[in-house]
Amino acid sequence: MSDPRRIDIHHHLIPPDRGRAIAERAVALGWPAPAWDKDSALAMMDHQAIAVAVLSYAAPLTAPDDTSAAPASARSVNEYTAELVKDRPERFGHFAALPLPDVDAAVAEAAYALDELGADGVILMSNIGGHYLGEDVFEPLWAELDARGAVVLVHPTAPPGPMVPGLPSPLVDFPHDTTRTALHMAVNGVLARHREVKVILPHAGGFLPYAAQRFAAAARLSPDTTPENLLEDLRRFYFDTAFSAAPATLPSLLAFAAPGHILYGSDFPMIPTEWAAVHDTALEEFPHWDPGQLHAIHRANAEALIPRLASVGS
Template sequence: MTDSARIDVHQHLIPPEQSRAISGRAAAFGWPAPAWDVRSAIAMMDRRSIATGVLSYAAPVGPPDDPAGARATARRVNDYTAELVKDRPDRFGHFAVLPLPDVDGALAEAAHALDELHADGVMVLSNLHGRYLGDPVFEPLWAELDARAAIVLIHPTAPPGTMLPDLPGPLVDFPYDTTRTALHLVVNGVPRRYPRIRMILPHAGGFLPYAAHRFACAGRLRPGTTPEDVLADLRRFYFDTAFAAGPATLPSLLAFAAPGHVLYGSDFPMVPEEWGTGFDAALDGHPHWDPGQLHAVNRGNAEALLPRLARG
């Protein structure tokens, strides 16, 4: 890569006390068990020309029947991540995890993370034990995050139901769940009511760019809404390139996303480095970049979204 060093908005960490839980979750999904530590993360970033990685914890922080445990885990993870960023603000950012579906706990943790830890935004999962993000129960959280003009990374998780045999959920089901929750948010009017929130959809938005005009027909089913309204609201999302910069995916994403709304992502270590580098090469080698567009995807768009990470 000859462009300016990337800003990676989709990079994960695994605090040492959470490593067993993450390995067990990966095994349950039929996915390679990830390993992570600060030194190996920085080495990976150097190899892939990533200047800064915005870290998030991409797993539930507790079962639905243990809200106190989820609150405690979220606090420990966020405090741990904030210390990493404090030590290396040049190399790391922080999207704080929230203990959803506990809305009161999420409101308290968002305030702690954004006000005291100076997190760059928050991360929520695409569904919370089967409850999707357009559900009215989450309205107080969206209102608070809108008041703060917060950035929200919506990370996919397993949808309700069983996995297909021999097909890992992160490979097949996660893009589906990203698509499902994005459309659920839009048809329930969340992005329109709370326009100051900037929401990032990983993995090129799942299937959303490719099928957006099909999904726009949802506007025909809701009084007072048009397909054009649905399309406009779907284009409010930001999208990252993690595990998605293929020659069939990029043209669809770039044709659909609003200008400035495509960001670089690696999904390390959940996507092994040897897999991710192939997608990096496809991103750099895409034959139809407009002038300056690749730099914008690799860095410029993230600088506009996260001014703290902008170079002087």
Template sequence: MADPRRTDSVRSDPRRIDVHQHVIPPARSRAIAARAAAVGWPAPAWDEHSAIAMMDRRSIDTAVLSYAAPLAGPDDPDAARATARGVNEYTAELVKNRPDRFAHFAALPLPDVDAALAEAVHALDVLHADGVMILSNAHGRYPGEEAFEPLWAELDARSAVVLVHPTAPPGAPLPQVPPPLADFPYDTTRAALHMTVRGVPRRYPRVKVILPHAGGFLPYAASRFALAARLPRTTSTDTPDTVPEVPTTPVDFVTDLRRFHFDTAISPGPATLPCLLAFAAPDHILYGSDYPMLPEDWSTGFDTALDTYPDWKPGQLHAVNRGNAEQLIPRLAQEP
């Protein structure tokens, strides 16, 4: 007898909001393709028309675009600033022309905090970005560092949405294991853990931080990570006056980990999805495609797994597909 809870042929909500789609401006396409080829990953391609066609095939109403690659080399901050501004202006123009189909998270040229602050203000105030995107590490600098505090304070004052997108961690990748397979979820986990150990979610509760790919390994190992609350709280650069406000018990630590939002990109598997649902707050789970970094023919199975998961509670799939994203970005809410 068929399970009556399954929705193999009919989704509970056919129009998703995709919080994790990547824009590739024409000026950056060659660099992105070369970066992918260097690690053995398929070279992605993106343009407005093919993206909308893909979205129509996959019942995606609106995509939030972000640029998920280092902006420049570690020794060229001027190029990073220029690339961030160019990417953000290009994406803002796409959104201006098709606000019904696109939104965007602006790229910030970290680890230059002053430049990142200036770009965040420009993107949010002038380009009307829907949030910002930072990488899980900026040339080896992680987002919980004390130097990044002014940026978090500004984003908190604006109740901003921040996508923390993974990139390769310091060190060489394993042979035949491209970074997107293992290093990316590892670095997402590392960034989130670093932020929590340093008290960022606790001090800046108005910032809504999205962790892609179901948060990497964070939901699975949250209880293990919570042991960090039992360890000494200072670093070699802390003084008694600069020790940050941090979670002091394992329960508090897990509470702070659950402040994060999580997207479903490359994650609705039979082990991963139940783990995410068991850990994350119900209103903190969002649909993500990771297109075009994940080729469409690789990813439709994840959509099917999400839609046909047998243990959704009433209204939960709708919340994941679009309702939770509407809460984060209210302008994307459908007209009543």
């Protein structure tokens, strides 16, 4: 490894009381069932030269027909995660889960998690029951996060509609849903209105870097922006490398992402360790890094995004 002090911006946890539900959801999506505990996470981190992992819970908090339980579920997940960070502050950070679609409760939970639990940011699903993050209903939450200059990890989930038989949703549909919600946010002015929010898109932004010029044509359908302005907003996103360090992917990402906007991510344990190791090797062996660029992706860009991380795991 060229840098043994990586910061993993995209590392998930599974609280013990949610292990069965997560496993069942993975199987329903055609994906290997993941498992997580603190010791296995630390072992993986040591093996993959990860100094610090920012933990996040990347699944719906409740069943679609029981969203009233989301605030209590978010609080439980966030307090459990905060205790892990408190126990090992030199190894873990924390993106707090928010109980959408209840926007008022999400605003309150963001304030509690950031102010009282010391969360490093928040995580949002790419859609909530088919509602994408550029919708007007979410504006109070974006305003709150903007006022705090918050870091937001937008994690993909299954889009509306059935999965294509034989094509696991995490493999095919998740990158599509990342792309869909990112463009929806930009077209609806979320990024233009809220300049202090820093939004991370996992997995190299889905298809966004590759097709950004095509997507910019959406501005021609609106009187409120131009293709140039829309591209500028799209380049405000941050991107992680989880499961995306491939010879055909990295050139598109590097050509599109703004300087300092690429971050290392593993997606553990949702991506099996052996799969992630292949991508870590590809990231190391990519032949076109500029001097210092790989170190920035491994660590320095995350330190600039979340300054607290500069003092841990080094």
